[in-house]
Amino acid sequence: MLPTESPSAQHPDLDLYASAELVAAFVDDQLLAVQAVRAAAPDLARAVDAALPRIQAGGRLLYAGAGTSGRLGVLDSVELYPTFSWPHGRAQALLAGGQGAMFQAVEGAEDDAALGAKDLQSVHVGPQDVVLLLAASGSTPYVLGALQAARAAGAMTIGMANNPDSPLAAQADIGITLNTGSEIISGSTRLKAGTSQKIALNTFSSALMVRMHKVHGNLMVDLKATNAKLLRRAVALTMRAADCDEALARQTLQACDNHVKVAVVAIKNGSDIDSARARLAAAGDSVRRALDRA
Numbered sequence: 491m492l493p494t495e496s497p498s499a500q501h502p503d504l505d506l507y508a509s510a511e512l513v514a515a516f517v518d519d520q521l522l523a524v525q526a527v528r529a530a531a532p533d534l535a536r537a538v539d540a541a542l543p544r545i546q547a548g549g550r551l552l553y554a555g556a557g558t559s560g561r562l563g564v565l566d567s568v569e570l571y572p573t574f575s576w577p578h579g580r581a582q583a584l585l586a587g588g589q590g591a592m593f594q595a596v597e598g599a600e601d602d603a604a605l606g607a608k609d610l611q612s613v614h615v616g617p618q619d620v621v622l623l624l625a626a627s628g629s630t631p632y633v634l635g636a637l638q639a640a641r642a643a644g645a646m647t648i649g650m651a652n653n654p655d656s657p658l659a660a661q662a663d664i665g666i667t668l669n670t671g672s673e674i675i676s677g678s679t680r681l682k683a684g685t686s687q688k689i690a691l692n693t694f695s696s697a698l699m700v701r702m703h704k705v706h707g708n709l710m711v712d713l714k715a716t717n718a719k720l721l722r723r724a725v726a727l728t729m730r731a732a733d734c735d736e737a738l739a740r741q742t743l744q745a746c747d748n749h750v751k752v753a754v755v756a757i758k759n760g761s762d763i764d765s766a767r768a769r770l771a772a773a774g775d776s777v778r779r780a781l782d783r784a
Contacts, residue, residue: 492627492629492653493652493653493654493669493672494627494652494653494670494672494673494679494683495627495672495677496671496672496676497672497676498673498676499672500515500519500674501515501674504674515674516674516681519673519681519682520681520682522670522671522682523668523670523685523686523689524689526652526669526670526682526686527668527686527690530666530668530690531693533664533665533666533667534694534697537664537666537694538697538701540646540664541620541646541648541694542701542702544617544618544619544646545620545698545702546702548618549580549616549619549620550579550580550581550582550618550620551567551570551580551581551622551695551698552583552584552610552613552615552619552620552621552622552640552645553566553567553581553582553584553621553622554583554609554610554621554622554623554624554632554633554636554640555583555584555585555586555623555624555625555633556585556586556587556591556625556633557586557591557595558626558679558680558684559624559625559626559630559633559650559679559684560585560586560591560624561585561592562624562684562687562688563583563584563585563622563624563691564585564592565688565691566691566695568581570695570699571714572713572714572720573699573710573713574699574704574710574712574713575704575712576704582613584606584609584610584613586599586606586609586632586633587599587600599632600630600631600632600633601631601632602631602632602635603631603632603634603635603638604635605632605635606632606634606636606637606639607635607636607638607639608635608639610635610636610639610640610643611639611643615639615640615643616643616644616645617643617644617645618645619640619643619645619646620645620646620648621636621637621640621645621646621647621648622648622694623636623637623647623648623649623650623658623662624687624691625649625656626651626652626653626679626684626687627651627652627653627679628649628652628653628656628657628658628659628667629653629656629658630658633649633658634657634658634661637649637658637661641661641663646663646664647661647662647663647664648663648664648666648694649665649666650668650687650690650691651665651666652669652686653667653669654667654669666690668683668687670682670683670686699712702775703774703775703777703778706731706754709727709730710723711727711731711754711777712750712751713727713750715743721748725739725743728742728743728750728754728757731750731754731777732753732754732757732758733758734757739753742756742757742763746763746766746767751770751775751777752766752767752770753766754781755769755770755777758781759780759781766780
């Protein structure tokens, strides 16, 4: 049996535990997810460096997965827009069984390699794209079909799996093995296998966005202020990055459609909005470089 499917030697009497013991066992088991991602950190760093030129050239992040893994890909893709103003069209997730599978399992979809290839081809995958292929087992036919279609199109492929020596990790351009072993509830890869995938996806996409100058220092300066909470956050970030008071931050943000990066450059350089935008463009959208050029 695959390690992720094998019965765990720990907690054989889990069903007899009191609630406090149950919670402690589940929480402690999740620590192994962090350790698995830490062990895979060199491969994650390679993936970021390899993906960066394609994304800088206009490529997209495409995700393909089934079940829990596929839903985690959807989650990562949709969070990039509010967090980093990353265009929806440049982060697309494919889930075995379609959108309905986000809420209810579509039986058999994950077993269809041809469907995985067809779904990826339907979004016109190309050489500039980076395709993240997600499967706890590392052998899901839907995901392997998508992998072959991505490779045929010349896209860069990153395979994330939770079992050593998986076909997915072996056949992808960069294979990332998150070796979480057996689950505390045998076979339920929504537990620490899923946690490790979420951590790895967070790490990969966030690191990539930092390299794309979506972060200044450690401040999220390219967020999309789509609601009141995010608008308050944009004001606070502008105040901190530009070292200004709230009134000036709000006034400048209002003048630049709440774009924190533009507001920071305008305030720090004492320039108008158009000049701040032009300076950012000339600096490759990097706030740090735009301020150094002043």
